[in-house]
Amino acid sequence: MKKNEIFIFIFLLLFSLIIFVNSQIRVTDSRSDLKHxxxxxxxxxxxxxxxxxxxxxxxxxxxxxxxxxxxxxxxxxxxxxxxxxxxxxxxxxxxxxxxxxxxxxxxxxxxxxxxxxxxxxxxxxxxxxxxxxTWDWRPGFLLGFNHFYFMKDNSKASQELMQASKIPGAPIGLATWGSRLASKAGEYQVAIEFLSAMYENTEGVSQKRMLKDRIDAVAGAYQLQQAVERFKDRYDRVPDTLEELLGSSILPELPRNPYNRSYVLKDGNIEF
Incomplete structure (x- = not known):
């Protein structure tokens, strides 16, 4: 390679690096100012x-x-x-x-x-x-989940799930969950099963990550609720704090909430 070719190559390389660094700085600045x-x-x-x-x-x-x-x-x-x-x-x-x-x-x-x-x-x-x-069972499934999880209406949730279960390609479990919700109050296990089904039928990486966090959050709440019930059976009272579960050796450690906020014990129930 001739000297002038080497010079041109080095010049182009440096010019490209300058453009790259400048663009990265602009992107960083844009992201830092995004909130404003x-x-x-x-x-x-x-x-x-x-x-x-x-x-x-x-x-x-x-x-x-x-x-x-x-x-x-x-x-x-x-x-x-x-x-x-x-x-x-x-x-x-x-x-x-x-x-x-x-x-x-x-x-x-x-x-x-x-x-x-x-x-x-x-x-x-x-x-x-x-x-x-009309060919897609997922909207009805999600409506059922919202009725169950957010709106605390098991009857409506059951109706939505039973309707969705009749659509070709729907998971067999929809009819089972629908019948369970029609006969008894919702449980943490049902919520975990709902979210797990949503996870399995979701393709996007970021959406699967969000669902995994929600599954872990509900599972942690369920673990704490079970520990509270064991505490009540042993001491005939509700613990004053979640830390009291650790002191009584009922729970080895508090589960981590993936949303980086603490679980809350209120009137014997776990909130998060």
Whole structure:
């Protein structure tokens, strides 16, 4: 290689490195300022007006709205209520424009019920998906889970699961869970089975990770609740604190909550 070729090669290499380092700095700066710069908004609009506005580009507009909501959720920003209202509205509008798209209800279910108290907004999107995706058992399954886990309505949960179990391709366990919920109050085991089924039928890596955390959180709560019951049987009273379970040798150690917050003992029940 001639000297001038070596010089050109070194120059191009250094120039590329400078461009790379500069771009990395810009990305880092952008991420550090994301909490201040990223604002999410969605214009309230009646379904008929929304469809008329989108015209023949309903699918494109639906994808754009979904992408905006998903980008905000994926940024891991601690959003306020106003921002979550906007996220819910974006997902709802995307679902209205394209009720057949699976990813919309998956993202809605994976974020809204767990990070906000706006359960009904997620239920509305799931109901719409269930109505249009008649071949898909998952919307009915998720509706059943929400009725059971968040809304504490085992009767409605049972109805949704029994309906979903009749759809071709649905897991055999849906009918079993539906009958169990119809006959008795929900238990931690049922919640773990629900979440495990959701985990097995989810493909996205990040979504599977979120579900795994939820399974571990519920399993930890179940372990603590069992320990509280053993304490009550032994001492005929509820422990004052969870640490008291350790001192009584009923529990070797407190389970770790994957959400990095402590389990709470309130009136003999575990909250998290």
């Amino acid at each position: 710069q990223l604002q999410i908004s969605a214009t309230p609009m009646a379904p008929e007006m929304l469809k008329a506005f989108a015209g023949e580009f309903k699918g494109v507009v639906a994808d754009y709205l979904l992408l905006e909501a998903a980008s905000f959720i994926g940024a891991n920003i601690k959003a306020d209520e106003k921002q979550w209202d906007a996220v819910c509205r974006l997902l709802d509008q995307s679902s209205i424009l394209d009720p057949y798209f699976q990813q919309t209800y998956i993202i809605a279910q994976g974020s809204i019920p767990w990070q906000t108290q706006k359960i009904q907004q997620a239920m509305t999107i799931l109901e719409r998906s269930k109505k249009h995706r």
